[in-house]
Amino acid sequence: EPEVTQTPSHQVTQMGQEVILRCVPISNHLYFYWYRQILGQKVEFLVSFYNNEISEKSEIFDDQFSVERPDGSNFTLKIRSTKLEDSAMYFCASSEDTEAFFGQGTRLTVV
Amino acid sequence: AQKVTQAQTEISVVEKEDVTLDCVYETRDTTYYLFWYKQPPSGELVFLIRRNSFDEQNEISGRYSWNFQKSTSSFNFTITASQVVDSAVYFCALIFGNEKLTFGTGTRLTIIP
Numbered sequence: 001e002p003e004v005t006q007t008p009s010h011q012v013t014q015m016g017q018e019v020i021l022r023c024v025p026i027s028n029h030l031y032f033y034w035y036r037q038i039l040g041q042k043v044e045f046l047v048s049f050y051n052n053e054i055s056e057k058s059e060i061f062d063d064q065f066s067v068e069r070p071d072g073s074n075f076t077l078k079i080r081s082t083k084l085e086d087s088a089m090y091f092c093a094s095s096e097d098t099e100a101f102f103g104q105g106t107r108l109t110v111v
Numbered sequence: 112a113q114k115v116t117q118a119q120t121e122i123s124v125v126e127k128e129d130v131t132l133d134c135v136y137e138t139r140d141t142t143y144y145l146f147w148y149k150q151p152p153s154g155e156l157v158f159l160i161r162r163n164s165f166d167e168q169n170e171i172s173g174r175y176s177w178n179f180q181k182s183t184s185s186f187n188f189t190i191t192a193s194q195v196v197d198s199a200v201y202f203c204a205l206i207f208g209n210e211k212l213t214f215g216t217g218t219r220l221t222i223i224p
Contacts, residue, residue: 033211043156043202045211056211089154098144098163098206102156 002026006092006103013082013110021077021106025094032075033093033100034067036060043091049075082110113138115205117215124193125223132188132218134203140164145179145186146204146212156202162186190220198222 005024013019025032034046047057047067054067066078075094079086087110093100114137124130136145147159160170162179170177174191190197203215 035212042216043204043212043214045213048211058211091156093212099158099161100146100206100212101158102148104155107154 002101004092004094004101004103006090006106008106009104010107011109013108015084015110016081019079019082019108021079021090021092021108023075023077023092023094023103024073025075025092026096026101027073029094029096029101031055031095031100032067032069033095034077035091035093035102037089037091037105038085039088046077046090079108082108084110086110113140113143113205113207113213115203115213115215117201117203117218119218120216121219121221123221123223126195127192129189129191130193130220132190132201132203132220134186134188134215136184136186136203136205138205138207140207143205143207146206147177147186147188148202148204148214150200150202150217152199159188159201193220193222195222195224 007022032049035043037043045058047061048055064080068076089105089107091105092103116135143164145162149157167179176189178187200217200219202217204212206212
């Protein structure tokens with residue numbers, strides 16, 4: 001069964017460092033998303049991406065964040081200068097229509 | 112604006128009991144989709160069901176059933192004969208078109224053996 005894969009599963013980084021979270025969406029999907037879940041809280045939308053551009057972004061997705069689809073398969077989320085409050089589980093998702101399939105998540109810990 | 116409310120923060124039931132998780136939503140759109148996801152302790156999000164706004168038929172899948180009531184804007188989820196493996200956080204979510212999913216705050220379900 002096709003699935004969304006995310007790497008790494010865990011990442012620990014020092015405050016101020018740049019991180020790149022990687023995702024491989026399901027191959028025939030056209031819509032890509034990043035969501036974030038701070039520990040114990042709800043899942044929050046960050047950004048959606050379609051046709052090689054951002055289609056929507058939330059207030060959380062400020063200038064420190066960027067997304068890229070560098071080739072035909074990967075979809076990345078970059079955090080330029082991490083802050084302690086960026087510590088969370090980051091989920092990538094992709095969809096063909098409305099049914100979003102989620103990756104297993106990357107747990108980011110900023111120390 | 113879209114909003115999903117899961118008023119039950121935590122529920123604990125003894126194994127084999129039935130349990131219902133409530134979900135109430137708000138949207139101005141006439142066409143939308145509702146979802147339930149399960150988040151086990153391992154952290155991943157597991158898709159359970161999608162229901163579109165025009166389909167109010169209740170659905171049953173094994174021990175899981177869903178009751179969609181458009182008149183009360185509710186999409187409740189019942190687990191029959193609960194098992195310890197059902198212990199997880201369950202999220203209800205809403206989407207319009209291909210836009211973002213709006214999640215509820217989740218209900219932590221604990222099944223006591």
